[in-house]
Amino acid sequence: MLPGHYGRTVEIDLCGGCHLVWFDLSETARLTGPALLDLIGAMARTQDLPHLTLRPDAGCARCGATLKTVHNRSRWGRSLHLECRAGHGAYQSFAQFLQEKGLLRPLSLVDRARLLERHGHIDCVNCGAALGKGDEQCRYCGSVPSLLDVARLARALDPEGVLEPQAVHQDPARQEAMQCGACGAALPPGLSVDCAQCGATLAISRLGDAHERVATLGPALRAHAHKPAPEVVRRRLDALDADLPRRREFAAKMQAEADQRRGRGEVGDWGDLFSSGTNPLRAVLLALAIWFVWYFWG
Ligand SMILES: [Zn+2]
Ligand SMILES: [Zn+2]
Ligand SMILES: [Zn+2]
Ligand SMILES: [Zn+2]
Structure with missing residues (x-):
């Protein structure tokens, strides 16, 4: 059980030997920074185990029903989405989880030579084997060789940027431009x-090394999750404020639609009240409405 956003807990099961992680439906998006850090630590620890292939009779982590394999061949290799037929959730490989979080980079020949x-x-970022x-894919687990991007990992752990800027925590736009995230120097193609x-480590193929590098952020991330800094709270409130006009517009639209339904006479004879010509009932209602407004807002 790991903390999720909005005070929810997220139930996650790791299958160590298979290097698979189980998520209940749509839970991956709700992991907080400290929970993601813990999960990556737990994944890294299972990489000491030799890789096993999932038993063919393995079932849903919730109901035990048989799983259906959702084949999804991407450039990241064999997709290991094993979904419960009843829709409780799915297993996916560590590599696929990391890739879906946008944390992996393809491993070029230049990178291989350097490593x-x-x-x-x-x-192997998935199972830890050499x-x-x-190799086009891992001989043990079938994953495509890839690297974990350290700056992206730091950003995923701390999406609001509440921690002091670290050497590992730089603007992702610069990362895309194939520049060093720490000093800005241009990187040779493929590296x-x-x-x-500057000697900064930018990407790592061993999950345990990557975890070790960001584990120092843990206490600060936990402290932040427990009690956000005042300027972060202010930023969140500002974001809500910016959203207010859109919400008002939505409420007004809902009201207009409700009025329109009423206008069509779906509720008794209210339609008559809005027709032209004098109507004693309408006059009384109008007076009541004016009194009401005066009473509450006057
Ligand atoms: Zn297993
Ligand atoms: Zn199930
Ligand atoms: Zn592997
Ligand atoms: Zn550099």
Whole structure:
């Protein structure tokens, strides 16, 4: 059980050996920063386990019903969406979860060479197994080799930008431009692992290393979730204010539609009241309405 937005708890099950995460329907979007951090930590810990293929008779984490495989071949590899037939939720691979959160980058040949040169190995972001230099997909879990983008991970953990800007937490627009997120230096084509200029690590293939890098944000994220800083509360209120005209417009439209229905005579003979010509009842109602307005707003 992990904290979700709006005070809800989100129930998440990890299947360690299979490197799958179960979400009840539409729960992934509701994870808070600290919950996402905990989940990534839990995923990283299961990567010490050798990868298993999900038992064919595995069932829904809620009702036990058989699962239907939703094949979805993307450039990120075999999709492992295993949905409950009764619609309770689905299992997906760690890599797919991270990809849906926008945290993965494709692993280029330049990146592979750099990782091998620096660390002597490339890890599967999904199951943690070692990848061969030219592997198109992980030999164990079938995931396409990819990298976890450190700056995007920091942003996903702290979408409101409440923590002090960190070297790992920079403008994502600059990341898209293939520049170093820490110093702004242009990166050679295909390289997204680290920056030759300032030495910052920009993307990581091992989930545990990525988690270690952002785990220091944990206490501040938890403190923020518990009691948001005043300027964050103000920003949220400003956002609500900006939304008010749209809400008023919506309410006015609903009212107009209701009036129109009434005007069509669906409620008794109210239609008569709005017709032209004098009507004693209308005069009385009008007077009442004016008194009412005067009484409450006068
Ligand atoms: Zn399993
Ligand atoms: Zn079910
Ligand atoms: Zn793998
Ligand atoms: Zn740099």
